Amino acid sequence: MKEASPTEPIGQNLIKLISNVCFSVFVFSVLIFTVIAITYQPPDPWLQSSKALTRVFTEVENATFKIDGSVLPTGEDVGIAPVVSPSAVVQITEASIEKSEEKMVNLSSLPSCDESLKTVNCSDPRVLIAIEKFNLKIFKSIVFLEYQTPVNGSKPNECDVAWKFRNKKEKSWRKYRDFRRFRIGIGENCSYRVTGANGWHSGINARRPRPKLNSTKSTGAPKASLAIRDDEINDTIPTVGSEAAFRKGRYLYYSRGGDYCKGMNHFLWSFLCGLGEAQFLNRTFVMDLSMCLAATYNPSNKDEEGKDFRYYFDFEHLKETASIVEEGEFLKDWKKWDKTHKKKIPIRKVASYKVTSMQLKRDKSTIIWRQFDAPEPENYWYRVCEGQAAKYVQRPWHAIWKSKRLMNIVSEISGRMDWDFDAVHVVRGEKAQNKELWPHLDGDTSPGALLEKLKGMIQPWRNLYIATNEPFYNYFDKLRSQYKVHLLDDYKELWGNTSEWYNETKLLNDGRPVEFDGYMRVAVDTEVLYRAKTRVETFYNLTKDCKDGINTC
Numbered sequence: 001m002k003e004a005s006p007t008e009p010i011g012q013n014l015i016k017l018i019s020n021v022c023f024s025v026f027v028f029s030v031l032i033f034t035v036i037a038i039t040y041q042p043p044d045p046w047l048q049s050s051k052a053l054t055r056v057f058t059e060v061e062n063a064t065f066k067i068d069g070s071v072l073p074t075g076e077d078v079g080i081a082p083v084v085s086p087s088a089v090v091q092i093t094e095a096s097i098e099k100s101e102e103k104m105v106n107l108s109s110l111p112s113c114d115e116s117l118k119t120v121n122c123s124d125p126r127v128l129i130a131i132e133k134f135n136l137k138i139f140k141s142i143v144f145l146e147y148q149t150p151v152n153g154s155k156p157n158e159c160d161v162a163w164k165f166r167n168k169k170e171k172s173w174r175k176y177r178d179f180r181r182f183r184i185g186i187g188e189n190c191s192y193r194v195t196g197a198n199g200w201h202s203g204i205n206a207r208r209p210r211p212k213l214n215s216t217k218s219t220g221a222p223k224a225s226l227a228i229r230d231d232e233i234n235d236t237i238p239t240v241g242s243e244a245a246f247r248k249g250r251y252l253y254y255s256r257g258g259d260y261c262k263g264m265n266h267f268l269w270s271f272l273c274g275l276g277e278a279q280f281l282n283r284t285f286v287m288d289l290s291m292c293l294a295a296t297y298n299p300s301n302k303d304e305e306g307k308d309f310r311y312y313f314d315f316e317h318l319k320e321t322a323s324i325v326e327e328g329e330f331l332k333d334w335k336k337w338d339k340t341h342k343k344k345i346p347i348r349k350v351a352s353y354k355v356t357s358m359q360l361k362r363d364k365s366t367i368i369w370r371q372f373d374a375p376e377p378e379n380y381w382y383r384v385c386e387g388q389a390a391k392y393v394q395r396p397w398h399a400i401w402k403s404k405r406l407m408n409i410v411s412e413i414s415g416r417m418d419w420d421f422d423a424v425h426v427v428r429g430e431k432a433q434n435k436e437l438w439p440h441l442d443g444d445t446s447p448g449a450l451l452e453k454l455k456g457m458i459q460p461w462r463n464l465y466i467a468t469n470e471p472f473y474n475y476f477d478k479l480r481s482q483y484k485v486h487l488l489d490d491y492k493e494l495w496g497n498t499s500e501w502y503n504e505t506k507l508l509n510d511g512r513p514v515e516f517d518g519y520m521r522v523a524v525d526t527e528v529l530y531r532a533k534t535r536v537e538t539f540y541n542l543t544k545d546c547k548d549g550i551n552t553c
């Protein structure tokens, strides 16, 4: 099961949050975790989710859990989206390699044995085959998708090669890139064989220069000549296009409600409700990409506005799977229309969530505008999906994937350990300090206890990734006597000011640097944890305390 957060950023404010935030929000966040805990059963938990969700939501009303700032599994974790890529993906397997070998044997154009004995010719197809076989044998958790022709490395017997892959644990069709340097030896009767391989992203000669796009908007006039670095990420903001196209559309517009600045899971729960209603009504959802990140996730300990949806989630995938328009573009087109036409755009304003989706189904207005002006908790978007509506409106979970930019960091960290690592999830922070609800947690996660416990579960000198909310970096030093310890902060440069992530997120933020915040940390930490070969959980494996406090398990 995919379990909650490794890091609970900046502990103290949890308590503050709990006392500040009204109880229903509190219970609500708790319920989401519970729902996930209960319904998350790979491969396909959300299929029967609708019923399970409502049941759990009505049953667990007076729970006394704690918010723990964990990261909700998204579409690519639960794998409900069609796993197949839009462009047919060819997976490299033993069978496909054999086939291309056979084909080659039939071709007489191959260099003869004497020639190839002298030097390694990287563009010889047999070199690639040797490398493909090697990779398949070494990286069992990886699906290899496309290789490029190897090129010369820095020495005569070296070849650099790039490929695309995905991790078997990720159920999306998103592809990631790696390029490595291999040493090639020549075996008996002239066969090539890999005698050594360098690490993640070592084959720099095979790195393709990336094409640069010229504008941030995909259709509109190119305002700024901002380059998009990752040729695989296209999260430009789509425009509606012509006036006629705008007028022909049907839109569902939600004003900002009480959800703003609440936790990320609250946001998702609400956002997906809106998106689900839009799908039910067969309308385009007007979406605000500008978010407010709750204080719990911010090093500053304050709510921070102006965060971009694209920092956290995959907007490209969302564009492809749902009909959406960005709020700014939408309002611009709307204003323009009303200015230049006598007849205004037909609009239906809906003041209360009590007007149900079913009542709006027949409405022909161009815009349905739901306003959320009531006091909390009457102004939460997700209330639209409560009651009767829950039977009709489905939350499109598959539309939400985590940001590819964050996932690139996850791949980089896992890749640097050659996907050959074990991980332990050490939950400390608030929970460790609360002896009433978690009497043994602090002791059970002390360095000495950890070392003793892990000795029984993980071989010495393995790579050990520690996903944790323990802020003190040296806390785990004791484990270094037995394991090669890796912590998220060991990879700081992946989001530091010389990183690709830094450059790319800066472009989304009008050229201002973006902070790697607590939510991003938790998201990356969790995903790396998830890719480990052996995974040790705090609750169940390290301590007998219950995840949600005493007597809850």
Ligand SMILES: *[C@@H]1O[C@H](CO)[C@@H](O)[C@H](O)[C@H]1NC(C)=O
Pocket (backbone or CB within 6 Å): 059, 060, 061, 062
């Ligand atoms: C709360 O829990 C108590 C004891 O577990 C139970 O008796 C009560 O009915 C619950 N209240 C609600 C509203 O579910």
Ligand SMILES: *[C@@H]1O[C@H](CO)[C@@H](O)[C@H](O)[C@H]1NC(C)=O
Pocket (backbone or CB within 6 Å): 099, 102, 103, 106
């Ligand atoms: C290669 O040739 C053999 C017979 O020589 C034939 O059976 C096989 O189908 C051929 N393979 C390909 C891929 O052309």
Ligand SMILES: *[C@@H]1O[C@H](CO)[C@@H](O)[C@H](O)[C@H]1NC(C)=O
Pocket (backbone or CB within 6 Å): 110, 111, 121, 122, 123, 124, 125
């Ligand atoms: C290397 O192999 C490729 C493909 O077989 C061939 O076209 C090329 O001429 C070879 N180069 C050398 C230097 O042998």
Ligand SMILES: *[C@@H]1O[C@H](CO)[C@@H](O)[C@H](O)[C@H]1NC(C)=O
Pocket (backbone or CB within 6 Å): 119, 120, 152, 155, 156
């Ligand atoms: C690669 O190296 C071989 C010899 O090691 C050389 O003959 C060939 O020209 C090189 N190819 C390129 C593209 O530099």
Ligand SMILES: *[C@@H]1O[C@H](CO)[C@@H](O)[C@H](O)[C@H]1NC(C)=O
Pocket (backbone or CB within 6 Å): 188, 189
């Ligand atoms: C290479 O030699 C081995 C034994 O030395 C033999 O089994 C194999 O069939 C040979 N491969 C080819 C392609 O001739």
Ligand SMILES: *[C@@H]1O[C@H](CO)[C@@H](O)[C@H](O)[C@H]1NC(C)=O
Pocket (backbone or CB within 6 Å): 214, 222, 225
């Ligand atoms: C990018 O845009 C700038 C100015 O808009 C233009 O001068 C430049 O030629 C464009 N580059 C490409 C590769 O299209």
Ligand SMILES: *[C@@H]1O[C@H](CO)[C@@H](O)[C@H](O)[C@H]1NC(C)=O
Pocket (backbone or CB within 6 Å): 213, 218, 219, 234, 236, 238, 319
């Ligand atoms: C980016 O996506 C938009 C659709 O959202 C599409 O119109 C545009 O052509 C894409 N750009 C590239 C370079 O793929």
Ligand SMILES: *[C@@H]1O[C@H](CO)[C@@H](O)[C@H](O)[C@H]1NC(C)=O
Pocket (backbone or CB within 6 Å): 250, 282
């Ligand atoms: C949804 O709307 C599109 C055009 O906006 C229309 O072509 C389609 O028939 C509608 N589907 C349903 C089920 O109403």
Ligand SMILES: *[C@@H]1O[C@H](CO)[C@@H](O)[C@H](O)[C@H]1NC(C)=O
Pocket (backbone or CB within 6 Å): 497, 498
């Ligand atoms: C990156 O950050 C370091 C330390 O914070 C600073 O010394 C350096 O000048 C920065 N480099 C750039 C390119 O901003």
Ligand SMILES: *[C@@H]1O[C@H](CO)[C@@H](O)[C@H](O)[C@H]1NC(C)=O
Pocket (backbone or CB within 6 Å): 498, 499, 500, 503
């Ligand atoms: C980031 O951008 C700077 C300045 O444009 C550039 O010098 C640097 O090479 C870029 N770094 C990466 C990793 O792309």
Ligand SMILES: *[C@@H]1O[C@H](CO)[C@@H](O)[C@H](O)[C@H]1NC(C)=O
Pocket (backbone or CB within 6 Å): 457, 534, 535, 536, 537, 540, 541
């Ligand atoms: C952790 O606990 C679970 C549940 O008891 C168990 O299935 C799993 O094997 C344990 N993990 C390790 C690494 O021992």
